[in-house]
Amino acid sequence: xxxxxxxxxxxxxxxxxxxxxxxxxxxxxxxxxxxxxxxxxxxxxxxxxxxxxxxxxxxxxxxxxxxxxxxxxxxxxxxxxxxxxxxxxxxxxxxxxxxxxxxxxxxxxxxxxxxxxxxxxxxxxxxxxxxxxxxxxxxxxxxxxxxxx
Numbered sequence: 001x002x003x004x005x006x007x008x009x010x011x012x013x014x015x016x017x018x019x020x021x022x023x024x025x026x027x028x029x030x031x032x033x034x035x036x037x038x039x040x041x042x043x044x045x046x047x048x049x050x051x052x053x054x055x056x057x058x059x060x061x062x063x064x065x066x067x068x069x070x071x072x073x074x075x076x077x078x079x080x081x082x083x084x085x086x087x088x089x090x091x092x093x094x095x096x097x098x099x100x101x102x103x104x105x106x107x108x109x110x111x112x113x114x115x116x117x118x119x120x121x122x123x124x125x126x127x128x129x130x131x132x133x134x135x136x137x138x139x140x141x142x143x144x145x146x147x148x149x
Contacts, residue, residue, distance in 0.1 A: 001088050002078075005111065007104045010046075010072035017045055018068040026055035046071045062102065069103050075110035086112075086135040093125050116142045 010018075021042040025035055035052055042050050050071065058067045078085075089108045096105035112121045116138060124138050 001085050004076055005078065005085060005089070007092075007107045009069060009103075014045060014072070015065070015068045018042060018071050019064050021045070022055050022058070022064065022068055022071065025050075025052055026058055028056065042071060048072075048074060066102060070106070073103060073107050073110070075107050075114060077114040078111060079115070081112075081115055083135055083139060086138060087131045090125055090131040090134050094131070112138075117145055118142060 009015075021038045024030055024038045025042070030038070039050055039052060048071070054071075055067065058064070062070075081089075089112065093105050093108045096102070096108070109121055109125075112118070112125075118124070118138060118141055121138075124134050127134065129137075
């Protein structure tokens with residue numbers, strides 16, 4: 001798999017800084033300008049633009065470590081994924097789902113959403129077939145521009 005497709009975690013120091021900012025943003029106790037300042041600092045730290053809604057009540061679906069790590073994820077758009085890369089990403093998504101590595105799973109799913117003209121990436125990945133069959137079906141659908149609804 002190409003190096004630019006590899007899932008990489010942010011360093012621990014940056015994650016800790018992001019956690020403090022996310023707590024401030026998501027608390028609901030801060031004034032609007034304080035929240036905006038924290039969003040701006042988080043954006044400078046992660047290199048991404050963030051909205052307050054990303055962090056409000058995050059604890060209902062993830063933990064602080066998980067959401068801080070997600071703030072750094074920047075899955076690339078890849079113009080031409082190879083069959084082998086697609087197979088490897090499918091296998092990594094499936095493994096991450098079993099081992100509860102949500103950020104890694106979401107990272108590869110987002111690459112597939114960005115890079116393939118398919119609306120139901122999850123439907124392909126979660127079917128009861130092996131990764132090579134899934135990759136072949138995804139590539140065939142992408143080539144024919146068939147969008148499953």
